[in-house]
Amino acid sequence: MTKPPIGGNRTGRKLGQKVKKGKLKASSRRWLERHINDPYVQRAKLEGYRARAAFKLLEIDEKHQILKGARRIIDLGAAPGSWSQIAAKVTNSSDEDVRVAAIDFLEMAPLPGVKILQLDFLDPEAPARLMEAVGGTPDLVISDMAAPTTGHQKTDHLRTMHLCEVAAYFAVEVLAEGGHFLAKTFQGGTERELLTMLKQNFRQVLHVKPASSRAESVEMFLLAKGFKGRKQMPETEAEA
Numbered sequence: 322m323t324k325p326p327i328g329g330n331r332t333g334r335k336l337g338q339k340v341k342k343g344k345l346k347a348s349s350r351r352w353l354e355r356h357i358n359d360p361y362v363q364r365a366k367l368e369g370y371r372a373r374a375a376f377k378l379l380e381i382d383e384k385h386q387i388l389k390g391a392r393r394i395i396d397l398g399a400a401p402g403s404w405s406q407i408a409a410k411v412t413n414s415s416d417e418d419v420r421v422a423a424i425d426f427l428e429m430a431p432l433p434g435v436k437i438l439q440l441d442f443l444d445p446e447a448p449a450r451l452m453e454a455v456g457g458t459p460d461l462v463i464s465d466m467a468a469p470t471t472g473h474q475k476t477d478h479l480r481t482m483h484l485c486e487v488a489a490y491f492a493v494e495v496l497a498e499g500g501h502f503l504a505k506t507f508q509g510g511t512e513r514e515l516l517t518m519l520k521q522n523f524r525q526v527l528h529v530k531p532a533s534s535r536a537e538s539v540e541m542f543l544l545a546k547g548f549k550g551r552k553q554m555p556e557t558e559a560e561a
Protein backbone atom coordinates (compact mmCIF):
# COMPACT_ATOMS: atom_id res chain seq x y z
CA MET A 322 0.00 0.00 0.00
CA THR A 323 1.26 3.53 -0.75
CA LYS A 324 1.90 4.95 2.68
CA PRO A 325 0.74 8.48 3.45
CA PRO A 326 3.65 10.93 3.39
CA ILE A 327 5.79 11.16 6.45
CA GLY A 328 4.98 14.15 8.59
CA GLY A 329 8.19 14.25 10.57
CA ASN A 330 11.85 14.53 9.87
CA ARG A 331 12.96 11.06 8.76
CA THR A 332 14.99 12.76 6.03
CA GLY A 333 16.79 14.68 8.74
CA ARG A 334 14.99 17.83 7.72
CA LYS A 335 12.16 19.38 9.72
CA LEU A 336 8.91 20.49 8.15
CA GLY A 337 7.72 24.09 8.60
CA GLN A 338 11.06 25.63 7.63
CA LYS A 339 11.25 29.24 6.46
CA VAL A 340 13.59 30.57 3.79
CA LYS A 341 15.43 33.72 4.84
CA LYS A 342 14.49 36.96 3.11
CA GLY A 343 17.37 37.86 0.87
CA LYS A 344 18.07 37.89 -2.82
CA LEU A 345 15.08 35.71 -3.75
CA LYS A 346 11.88 37.25 -5.10
CA ALA A 347 8.90 36.74 -2.74
CA SER A 348 7.25 34.32 -5.20
CA SER A 349 10.45 32.23 -5.53
CA ARG A 350 10.84 32.19 -1.75
CA ARG A 351 7.28 30.97 -1.31
CA TRP A 352 7.89 28.19 -3.91
CA LEU A 353 11.11 27.12 -2.20
CA GLU A 354 9.45 27.08 1.23
CA ARG A 355 6.58 24.98 -0.06
CA HIS A 356 9.02 22.61 -1.78
CA ILE A 357 11.31 21.98 1.19
CA ASN A 358 8.35 21.56 3.53
CA ASP A 359 6.46 19.21 1.23
CA PRO A 360 6.29 15.76 2.85
CA TYR A 361 6.10 14.08 -0.58
CA VAL A 362 9.37 15.77 -1.60
CA GLN A 363 10.99 14.47 1.57
CA ARG A 364 9.58 10.99 1.08
CA ALA A 365 10.75 10.89 -2.57
CA LYS A 366 14.26 11.66 -1.36
CA LEU A 367 14.04 8.97 1.28
CA GLU A 368 12.78 6.30 -1.12
CA GLY A 369 15.17 7.20 -3.93
CA TYR A 370 12.69 8.66 -6.40
CA ARG A 371 13.78 11.50 -8.64
CA ALA A 372 10.54 13.45 -8.13
CA ARG A 373 7.50 13.65 -5.86
CA ALA A 374 5.47 12.83 -8.99
CA ALA A 375 6.30 9.17 -8.28
CA PHE A 376 3.56 9.13 -5.65
CA LYS A 377 0.93 10.33 -8.12
CA LEU A 378 1.53 7.25 -10.27
CA LEU A 379 1.78 4.92 -7.27
CA GLU A 380 -1.43 6.27 -5.73
CA ILE A 381 -3.33 6.01 -9.01
CA ASP A 382 -2.03 2.47 -9.44
CA GLU A 383 -3.03 1.51 -5.93
CA LYS A 384 -6.63 2.32 -6.74
CA HIS A 385 -6.80 1.36 -10.40
CA GLN A 386 -4.10 -1.33 -10.90
CA ILE A 387 -2.58 -0.17 -14.15
CA LEU A 388 1.02 -1.26 -13.55
CA LYS A 389 0.41 -4.88 -12.67
CA GLY A 390 1.34 -7.15 -15.53
CA ALA A 391 2.66 -4.34 -17.75
CA ARG A 392 5.40 -5.69 -20.03
CA ARG A 393 6.33 -2.57 -22.00
CA ILE A 394 5.73 1.04 -21.03
CA ILE A 395 6.09 4.37 -22.85
CA ASP A 396 6.61 7.39 -20.58
CA LEU A 397 5.85 10.78 -22.18
CA GLY A 398 7.31 13.93 -20.59
CA ALA A 399 9.51 11.77 -18.41
CA ALA A 400 12.15 14.06 -16.86
CA PRO A 401 13.53 13.94 -14.24
CA GLY A 402 12.40 10.30 -14.31
CA SER A 403 10.46 9.05 -11.29
CA TRP A 404 7.69 7.48 -13.40
CA SER A 405 10.36 5.81 -15.55
CA GLN A 406 12.00 4.45 -12.38
CA ILE A 407 8.70 2.79 -11.45
CA ALA A 408 8.11 1.61 -15.04
CA ALA A 409 11.55 -0.03 -15.23
CA LYS A 410 10.90 -1.81 -11.96
CA VAL A 411 7.46 -3.19 -12.80
CA THR A 412 8.50 -4.38 -16.28
CA ASN A 413 11.78 -5.87 -15.03
CA SER A 414 13.47 -3.80 -17.69
CA SER A 415 17.23 -3.98 -18.07
CA ASP A 416 19.79 -2.55 -20.47
CA GLU A 417 20.01 -6.02 -22.07
CA ASP A 418 16.22 -6.25 -22.50
CA VAL A 419 14.79 -2.72 -22.62
CA ARG A 420 11.05 -2.50 -21.92
CA VAL A 421 10.63 1.20 -21.16
CA ALA A 422 10.96 4.14 -23.55
CA ALA A 423 10.94 7.68 -22.16
CA ILE A 424 10.80 11.00 -23.98
CA ASP A 425 11.39 14.56 -22.85
CA PHE A 426 12.85 17.60 -24.54
CA LEU A 427 14.81 18.20 -21.36
CA GLU A 428 17.94 16.24 -20.65
CA MET A 429 17.37 13.30 -18.32
CA ALA A 430 20.05 11.40 -16.43
CA PRO A 431 20.37 7.77 -17.58
CA LEU A 432 18.29 5.08 -15.86
CA PRO A 433 18.98 1.35 -16.13
CA GLY A 434 16.50 -0.35 -18.44
CA VAL A 435 15.11 2.90 -19.84
CA LYS A 436 15.76 4.09 -23.38
CA ILE A 437 15.65 7.88 -23.15
CA LEU A 438 14.91 10.11 -26.13
CA GLN A 439 15.69 13.78 -25.74
CA LEU A 440 13.10 15.00 -28.21
CA ASP A 441 9.87 16.97 -28.42
CA PHE A 442 6.95 14.53 -28.37
CA LEU A 443 5.25 16.75 -30.96
CA ASP A 444 8.12 16.15 -33.39
CA PRO A 445 6.75 14.06 -36.28
CA GLU A 446 9.53 11.52 -35.74
CA ALA A 447 8.69 10.95 -32.07
CA PRO A 448 6.06 8.15 -32.41
CA ALA A 449 8.26 5.92 -34.59
CA ARG A 450 11.35 6.58 -32.47
CA LEU A 451 9.44 5.69 -29.30
CA MET A 452 8.16 2.44 -30.79
CA GLU A 453 11.63 1.50 -31.92
CA ALA A 454 13.00 2.31 -28.46
CA VAL A 455 10.42 0.28 -26.52
CA GLY A 456 11.09 -2.75 -28.70
CA GLY A 457 7.54 -4.16 -28.92
CA THR A 458 3.88 -3.34 -28.39
CA PRO A 459 3.40 -1.33 -25.16
CA ASP A 460 0.59 -2.19 -22.78
CA LEU A 461 0.83 1.11 -20.92
CA VAL A 462 1.28 4.69 -22.16
CA ILE A 463 1.73 7.24 -19.38
CA SER A 464 2.03 10.98 -19.87
CA ASP A 465 2.84 13.55 -17.23
CA MET A 466 3.60 16.16 -19.90
CA ALA A 467 2.91 19.75 -18.96
CA ALA A 468 3.68 22.55 -21.38
CA PRO A 469 6.32 25.03 -20.18
CA THR A 470 4.52 27.95 -18.55
CA THR A 471 4.30 31.22 -20.42
CA GLY A 472 2.68 33.18 -17.58
CA HIS A 473 -0.56 33.34 -19.57
CA GLN A 474 -2.81 30.83 -17.83
CA LYS A 475 -5.17 30.17 -20.72
CA THR A 476 -2.32 29.59 -23.18
CA ASP A 477 -0.58 27.20 -20.76
CA HIS A 478 -3.82 25.33 -20.21
CA LEU A 479 -4.52 24.95 -23.94
CA ARG A 480 -0.98 23.76 -24.65
CA THR A 481 -1.10 21.07 -21.98
CA MET A 482 -4.52 19.96 -23.19
CA HIS A 483 -3.11 19.68 -26.70
CA LEU A 484 -0.29 17.45 -25.40
CA CYS A 485 -2.86 15.25 -23.65
CA GLU A 486 -4.84 14.94 -26.86
CA VAL A 487 -1.84 14.05 -29.04
CA ALA A 488 -0.76 11.50 -26.39
CA ALA A 489 -4.25 9.93 -26.42
CA TYR A 490 -4.26 9.49 -30.21
CA PHE A 491 -0.74 8.04 -29.99
CA ALA A 492 -1.89 5.56 -27.32
CA VAL A 493 -4.76 4.38 -29.51
CA GLU A 494 -2.30 3.86 -32.38
CA VAL A 495 0.21 1.80 -30.42
CA LEU A 496 -1.32 0.09 -27.37
CA ALA A 497 -1.81 -3.63 -27.07
CA GLU A 498 -5.37 -4.83 -26.54
CA GLY A 499 -6.26 -4.58 -22.85
CA GLY A 500 -3.64 -1.85 -22.32
CA HIS A 501 -4.12 1.41 -20.42
CA PHE A 502 -3.50 5.12 -20.99
CA LEU A 503 -2.88 7.70 -18.26
CA ALA A 504 -2.30 11.40 -18.93
CA LYS A 505 -2.11 14.67 -17.10
CA THR A 506 -4.99 17.01 -17.83
CA PHE A 507 -6.69 19.94 -16.13
CA GLN A 508 -9.96 20.18 -14.24
CA GLY A 509 -12.74 20.83 -16.70
CA GLY A 510 -10.21 20.83 -19.53
CA THR A 511 -10.81 17.57 -21.33
CA GLU A 512 -12.55 18.17 -24.63
CA ARG A 513 -15.80 16.30 -25.19
CA GLU A 514 -14.47 15.03 -28.53
CA LEU A 515 -11.40 13.49 -26.86
CA LEU A 516 -13.54 11.84 -24.18
CA THR A 517 -15.84 10.40 -26.83
CA MET A 518 -12.87 9.00 -28.76
CA LEU A 519 -11.44 7.43 -25.59
CA LYS A 520 -14.80 5.95 -24.57
CA GLN A 521 -15.08 4.35 -28.01
CA ASN A 522 -11.65 2.77 -27.64
CA PHE A 523 -11.42 1.85 -23.94
CA ARG A 524 -13.68 -0.07 -21.62
CA GLN A 525 -13.49 2.56 -18.87
CA VAL A 526 -12.58 6.27 -18.93
CA LEU A 527 -12.32 8.37 -15.78
CA HIS A 528 -10.71 11.43 -14.23
CA VAL A 529 -8.59 10.90 -11.13
CA LYS A 530 -6.87 13.20 -8.68
CA PRO A 531 -4.39 11.45 -6.39
CA ALA A 532 -3.81 12.83 -2.89
CA SER A 533 -0.24 13.79 -3.81
CA SER A 534 -1.51 16.13 -6.55
CA ARG A 535 -1.69 19.47 -4.74
CA ALA A 536 -5.27 20.34 -3.81
CA GLU A 537 -4.84 23.95 -5.01
CA SER A 538 -3.64 22.75 -8.43
CA VAL A 539 -6.11 22.24 -11.28
CA GLU A 540 -4.08 19.21 -12.33
CA MET A 541 -5.98 15.96 -12.82
CA PHE A 542 -5.28 12.72 -14.62
CA LEU A 543 -7.26 11.16 -17.37
CA LEU A 544 -7.26 7.39 -17.12
CA ALA A 545 -8.46 5.13 -19.91
CA LYS A 546 -8.47 1.44 -19.02
CA GLY A 547 -8.80 -1.68 -21.11
CA PHE A 548 -7.98 -0.77 -24.71
CA LYS A 549 -10.46 -2.53 -26.96
CA GLY A 550 -7.92 -3.00 -29.75
CA ARG A 551 -7.64 -1.62 -33.25
CA LYS A 552 -10.51 -2.69 -35.44
CA GLN A 553 -9.54 -4.88 -38.36
CA MET A 554 -10.47 -3.23 -41.63
CA PRO A 555 -12.56 -5.40 -43.99
CA GLU A 556 -10.24 -6.91 -46.63
CA THR A 557 -11.69 -4.94 -49.53
CA GLU A 558 -11.17 -1.62 -47.68
CA ALA A 559 -7.66 -2.61 -46.60
CA GLU A 560 -6.70 -3.49 -50.16
CA ALA A 561 -8.14 -0.31 -51.69
Ligand SMILES: C[S@@+](CC[C@H](N)C(=O)[O-])C[C@H]1O[C@@H](n2cnc3c(N)ncnc32)[C@H](O)[C@@H]1O
Binds near residue numbers: 371397401425440
Ligand atom coordinates in the same frame (compact mmCIF):
# COMPACT_ATOMS: atom_id res chain seq x y z
C1 LIG B 1 5.78 17.18 -14.52
S1 LIG B 1 7.18 16.86 -15.47
C2 LIG B 1 7.27 15.09 -15.53
C3 LIG B 1 7.72 14.43 -14.25
C4 LIG B 1 7.92 12.96 -14.45
N1 LIG B 1 6.65 12.25 -14.60
C5 LIG B 1 8.64 12.31 -13.30
O1 LIG B 1 8.07 11.46 -12.66
O2 LIG B 1 9.81 12.64 -13.07
C6 LIG B 1 6.61 17.23 -17.08
C7 LIG B 1 7.64 17.04 -18.17
O3 LIG B 1 7.01 17.14 -19.44
C8 LIG B 1 7.98 17.59 -20.35
N2 LIG B 1 7.35 18.03 -21.60
C9 LIG B 1 6.45 19.01 -21.77
N3 LIG B 1 6.14 19.13 -23.06
C10 LIG B 1 6.83 18.18 -23.73
C11 LIG B 1 6.93 17.80 -25.10
N4 LIG B 1 6.23 18.45 -26.06
N5 LIG B 1 7.75 16.80 -25.45
C12 LIG B 1 8.48 16.15 -24.50
N6 LIG B 1 8.43 16.47 -23.18
C13 LIG B 1 7.62 17.47 -22.81
C14 LIG B 1 8.67 18.70 -19.59
O4 LIG B 1 9.94 18.99 -20.14
C15 LIG B 1 8.75 18.10 -18.17
O5 LIG B 1 9.99 17.52 -17.94
